[in-house]
Amino acid sequence: MRETPWPPQQHPCHPEQGPAPSTYHAAAPSGPSSLTLVWPDTVTRVFSVLLRHHFQAYAVGGWVRDAFLGRSSHDVDIATDARPDQVLPLFSRTVATGLRHGTVTVLPEPGETGPPVEVTTFREDIGYSDRRHPDQVRFTRQLEADLARRDLTLNAMAMDVHGRLTDPFGGLQDLRQRRLRAVGDPSARFAEDGLRILRTLRLAAELDFTIESQTRAAMIRHAALLQHVSRERIGLELQRIAAANWLNIVADLAEGPYLMVLPEPLPQLRRGWQECERRSAGLRLHRPLPFNWLDCEPQPRQQARAWQQTAASLAVWGWAAKVPPSQLVAFCRLLAWPQRWGRWAAAVATAMSDDCTFWPEQVWRRQLYQESEQHVWASCQLLDYWCGGGGRTSVYRQHAARQPLRRLSDLAINGRDLLQLGLTGTAVGKVLAALAEAVLSGVVPNEPDALLAAVPLATRWTAQAVKREDLEHGRNHA
Ligand code: ATP
Ligand code: MG
Numbered sequence: 001m002r003e004t005p006w007p008p009q010q011h012p013c014h015p016e017q018g019p020a021p022s023t024y025h026a027a028a029p030s031g032p033s034s035l036t037l038v039w040p041d042t043v044t045r046v047f048s049v050l051l052r053h054h055f056q057a058y059a060v061g062g063w064v065r066d067a068f069l070g071r072s073s074h075d076v077d078i079a080t081d082a083r084p085d086q087v088l089p090l091f092s093r094t095v096a097t098g099l100r101h102g103t104v105t106v107l108p109e110p111g112e113t114g115p116p117v118e119v120t121t122f123r124e125d126i127g128y129s130d131r132r133h134p135d136q137v138r139f140t141r142q143l144e145a146d147l148a149r150r151d152l153t154l155n156a157m158a159m160d161v162h163g164r165l166t167d168p169f170g171g172l173q174d175l176r177q178r179r180l181r182a183v184g185d186p187s188a189r190f191a192e193d194g195l196r197i198l199r200t201l202r203l204a205a206e207l208d209f210t211i212e213s214q215t216r217a218a219m220i221r222h223a224a225l226l227q228h229v230s231r232e233r234i235g236l237e238l239q240r241i242a243a244a245n246w247l248n249i250v251a252d253l254a255e256g257p258y259l260m261v262l263p264e265p266l267p268q269l270r271r272g273w274q275e276c277e278r279r280s281a282g283l284r285l286h287r288p289l290p291f292n293w294l295d296c297e298p299q300p301r302q303q304a305r306a307w308q309q310t311a312a313s314l315a316v317w318g319w320a321a322k323v324p325p326s327q328l329v330a331f332c333r334l335l336a337w338p339q340r341w342g343r344w345a346a347a348v349a350t351a352m353s354d355d356c357t358f359w360p361e362q363v364w365r366r367q368l369y370q371e372s373e374q375h376v377w378a379s380c381q382l383l384d385y386w387c388g389g390g391g392r393t394s395v396y397r398q399h400a401a402r403q404p405l406r407r408l409s410d411l412a413i414n415g416r417d418l419l420q421l422g423l424t425g426t427a428v429g430k431v432l433a434a435l436a437e438a439v440l441s442g443v444v445p446n447e448p449d450a451l452l453a454a455v456p457l458a459t460r461w462t463a464q465a466v467k468r469e470d471l472e473h474g475r476n477h478a
Contacts, residue, residue: 037067037163040114043076046106047161049090050119055082058143058158058166065154068175069207078119079158081141087119101137122146128192131228144168151189151196152203153181178209186218194225198237201252206244211252223257235335242313243306311341312378315348316386325350347372351379356392364399365440370407373400404446405439408432412448421455427462434458 039047043059050057057080066073080087084099093107095116102121108114124145125134140146143158143166150156153171165172174181180200182189190196197219204211211219226234241249253259318328325346332342351367356376359367367376380392405411411432418428435451435458438444444454 039161040076040117041112042106042108042114042117043078045109045112046078046091046117046119050078050080050082050087051161053082053086053090055080055086056122056141056143058160060147060158061150061155064157064159064165065171065175067159068172075115076117078117079122079143079146080119081122081143082119083121083139087121102139123149125149125192131191131225132193132195134192148183150183151193151199153183156183174212178207179212180204180207180209180215181212182215182218186215187221190218190222190225194222194227195229195233195237197223197226197258198229198234201249201258202237202240202244204252205241205249216252219258220256226258231334232336235337238335239310239337242310307338307341308344308374308378310337311345312348312382314341314345315352315378316382318345318349319352319382322353323349344375347375348378348382351375352383355383356380356395361399362441365403365442368400368403369405369436369440373406404442405436408436410446411436411439411451412446413451417448417452418455421452423455423459427459430462430466431455431458434462 039059047057057078059076060079061077063073063076082090084096084102084104087104087106088094088096091104091106093109095105095107097103097105097118102123104119106117106119108116122140122143122145123137124140125137127135129135147156147158147166147168152174153169154175155171156167156169157171158166160166169183170181180203182196182200200211200215200219203209314328314331317323318325318331323331328346328349329339329342331337332339332345351372356364356367356379367373377393377396380396384390384392413435415428415432418431423431435444435454438454438458439446439451444450
């Protein structure tokens with residue numbers, strides 16, 4: 001086992017002297033010239049308690065990787081030689097997350113900062129007959145055996161409380177070279193668990209790292225094993241790929257067989273990736289997609305949420321591949337993504353296909369009303385991105401600046417005003433909608449007096465519409 005002293009300066013504390021300090025300032029081995037390592041409070045306590053009881057304790061996995069990359073990690077895993085039944089009595093607030101697999105979650109004490117910490121016993125995984133989960137796990141006292149069961153070299157490093165790194169598979173070197181490489185024999189590792197294929201693609205998208213050639217060859221060879229991974233899990237990884245920069249892996253996705261494991265409409269989306277690449281002529285593939293500026297301007301109160309960025313990714317694929325919008329909704333259902341993501345993506349893809357450059361004023365007014373406004377804004381940004389220039393977003397801004405009404409609640413009169421005029425029941429909502437329509441058509445200005453004067457006409461109009469509906473309804477039933 002190779003032990004890399006890190007950080008190189010004097011270690012700030014010894015386990016016997018009580019808890020480690022929360023912050024280390026250390027020379028980073030790669031990336032930025034200096035790195036501040038911050039152990040969350042709960043992690044400091046977990047280290048301290050385990051070491052005081054003469055157990056080994058190491059931060060492992062994504063937290064170590066992300067610390068070197070200067071990324072903040074959302075979860076912290078601690079590996080130890082203590083068995084779960086030895087860990088449980090050491091902490092007052094725990095969850096027995098997966099005792100069979102050796103995992104106990106230690107919850108923060110009141111006032112502590114940081115997320116819950118997963119404490120997992122060093123283990124070896126034996127047999128993967130379902131191509132996804134180990135048949136059996138065997139607890140061990142060897143850190144290196146535990147690291148050997150992990151997927152990628154940069155996820156197979158361990159750091160002790162002093163910041164010293166244990167790196168038996170050259171993860172740090174791979175990290176420096178921005179390379180994803182399987183631990184041990186890549187073919188055997190992907191044959192054990194197909195999910196590792198998607199985890200590797202997802203990390204390539206998130207970190208913009210390349211996939212080492214033998215690792216990639218093994219991923220392609222074993223792509224069919226993705227059929228053993230649940231749809232939910234595939235959906236989760238694809239969601240993270242979409243939310244990161246999937247262009248980093250567009251060639252892998254377009255050429256690789258990964259997506260063929262799912263039924264329609266994925267093969268179409270696969271062509272969509274190729275089409276995106278063709279349309280951009282390779283020019284923009286090295287730039288991150290602009291989804292972080294999907295900021296719903298000019299309505300800053302409507303910040304784009306993370307899911308909208310994922311849905312925007314889907315919209316681009318759908319638009320490029322000419323996938324019917326209903327299939328985008330089906331795609332979300334297939335991957336257990338919320339249905340509204342699919343509806344949002346379908347609406348944006350539809351707006352992209354129906355290029356706003358050619359819309360007359362009246363169409364703009366309706367498109368900038370209610371929900372559709374954000375779909376149109378997203379479509380303008382995405383089209384400008386793909387086709388170059390800022391034409392559509394600037395046309396959008398011009399129309400948005402003179403839009404008479406954004407939503408029903410912006411109407412200069414409301415339901416109470418109509419109740420005072422003697423309207424009741426469903427007529428109130430219908431008349432308000434008719435008045436909004438009149439404002440959008442430019443027939444009535446959005447001003448209280450003008451709207452109140454238009455109420456009798458709007459009431460007659462809605463009553464006639466109801467009558468027409470009833471007649472049609474009667475005809476249909478006749
Ligand atoms: P992130 O938390 O950003 O999703 P991560 O690498 O920390 O990335 P986790 O799911 O938190 O992912 O897993 C923690 C560690 O457990 C990983 O870094 C890796 O060492 C190991 N691991 C997770 N899933 C697998 C797997 N399917 N096969 C092998 N090792 C795995
Ligand atoms: Mg993690």
